[in-house]
Amino acid sequence: AVKAITEQACAVYDIEPLVSVQADPTACDWKRQSAYVNAVEVTEVQIQSSHKDSCAPRQYQFFSFDVTVENSHDNLVVEVERLDESRNGDSPNALTLYLYTPSMGIPSDYATDFYSERGFAGVWSISFSSHDLTNGTYHLAVRCHDVSDVQFSITVLLIASTLEIGHRSHGELCPGNWIYHTITIANATSLLGTRQPDVGESTISNSTSYRVQIWRHSGDFFVLTQHRRPPLKFVPPYRTLHETAYDVEFGMCDLEVGTHYVGLIGGDRCAVYDIQVYPLELGTFCEELQHVGTAADSASAEELLPEHFKYGSVNEGSTDDYVLRVSPEQAHDNLIVEVTDLTDNTVRKSLLVQVFENDIPSERHSERRGETSSDGIFSVTVPSPDFRSGLWYIT
Secondary structure (H helix, E strand, O other), X not given: OOOOOOOOOOOOOOOOOOOXXXXXXXXXXXXXXXXXXXXXXXXXXXXXXXEEEEEOEOOEEEEEEEEOOOOOOOXXXXXXXXXXXXXXXXXXXXXXEEEEOOOOOOEOOOOOOEEEOXXXXXXXXXXXXXXXXXXXXXXXXXXXXXXXXXXXXEEXXXXXXXXXXXXXXXXXXXXXXXXXXXXEEOOOOOOOOOOOOOOOOOOOOOOOOEEEEEEEEEOOEEEEXXXXXXXXXXXXXXXXXXXOOOEEEEEEOOOOOEEEEEEEEEOOOOEEEEEEEEEOOOOOOOOEOOOXXXXXXXXXXXXXXXXXXXXXXXXXXXXXXXXXXXOOOHHHOOEEEEEEOOOOOOOOOOOOEEEEEOOOEOOOOOOOEEOOOEOOEEEEEEOHHHOOXXXXXXX
């Protein structure tokens, strides 16, 4: 696997496999390099509470918190909110939030794959879904970039994953966050399994279909479902909750023994929501989550050819759509889409490039996106394990 680590410019490289023949195969002692842990001052923060702090330009502040074994099945959301008067101004890059898992410690170079370098309405956020969270001590680092000190608050939230009948669960998520809620069927007739029901709680006998309702209180996010495994990719069918959509209801139908998932993905703004699950009696109509449809522009998209330039132009607020036809032979490759801003524009966010598989959803939101340029080039990559034959749309 090759991952770009430079933040300054696009890179060009060659790669070649080399074979080393040794008389003793056990003599190979290649090991993954482990980072040293820095002796830095660390402030412990409490889960489900906020801690106020500040940092000077180019200064790091370090924090830690513990996730117990009992809480390791929950979702983790870490939010850093800027508190000074410029929080809603033009400073989305005022600081960077880093997260280090229990197995990492704090590396000597402070590098990690888990970071948030752009704030949304003054909030920087990192999440771990219940599928990825483990117990242990996590570390956080906040680095300030502004020319003056930045005041901020840091909040660590654990959001329960398991949905209980008759209980309305509360949650939060920010742009790009993944949150999972689960319905576990312990046997063929009851969500409760062998556990005795609490006072006022339904035993849901003879029901393996359920109705899920989600209420959006603020922000926007997307909803996906998957039986017996978590949804890992942002692909249809899904629904959107935004300014004009306050709630959504759907069924989880004919569930087998095992764990079934409702996945939430943060949209453009941090969101607050409630979710609840209800049993459906036998014979009651049950309908799974339905997709909201695709954009009409999919049919009129202009065709692209691999390895060929295509020139175009867009006005402010408008969109151009293109389609790439991928054969089964090409599906084993990696896809790289590059869009070059040919104007004299020095704004790194002059364009938004998105890649969709199969169709363009009406929300026009994709995780495969390039919204910041490097030397005027916006780039989106689809690695070979995710690249499939069919139609791919570039907007």
